[in-house]
Amino acid sequence: MIGEPDRKGLVREAYRIEGITEAECRSIFLDWALSLPPEADARAAIEALLARHARAAEDHPMTRVLREGLAEGARPRRRGGARSRARG
Numbered sequence: 001m002i003g004e005p006d007r008k009g010l011v012r013e014a015y016r017i018e019g020i021t022e023a024e025c026r027s028i029f030l031d032w033a034l035s036l037p038p039e040a041d042a043r044a045a046i047e048a049l050l051a052r053h054a055r056a057a058e059d060h061p062m063t064r065v066l067r068e069g070l071a072e073g074a075r076p077r078r079r080g081g082a083r084s085r086a087r088g
Contacts, residue, residue: 005044005045005046005048005049006032006045006049007035008032008035010028010031010032010035011028011029011032011049011053011062011066012053013028014028014062015053015057015060015062020061020062021061022061022064022065024061025061025062025064025065026065028062029062029065029066029069033069042069043070046066046069046070047070049066050063050066050067050070053066054066
């Protein structure tokens with residue numbers, strides 16, 4: 001992993017928002033994942049975020065989203081584009 005896993009503070013702020021929903025956490029997670037530098041190890045970054053936040057907030061929606069991110073690979077991939085349209 002390269003440097004601080006939450007450079008923009010997105011995940012930290014999600015944990016501070018009272019009443020935040022899982023859908024809102026998913027949106028924040030996507031923004032966070034897309035802002036990772038290409039050379040970053042997304043899995044290691046998620047593990048670092050869980051180590052930092054999850055103990056104090058086991059039942060928080062962001063904790064669930066981060067755990068799902070570990071299970072699903074953590075790096076969003078672009079879909080669609082010119083290749084997809086050419087097939088249709």
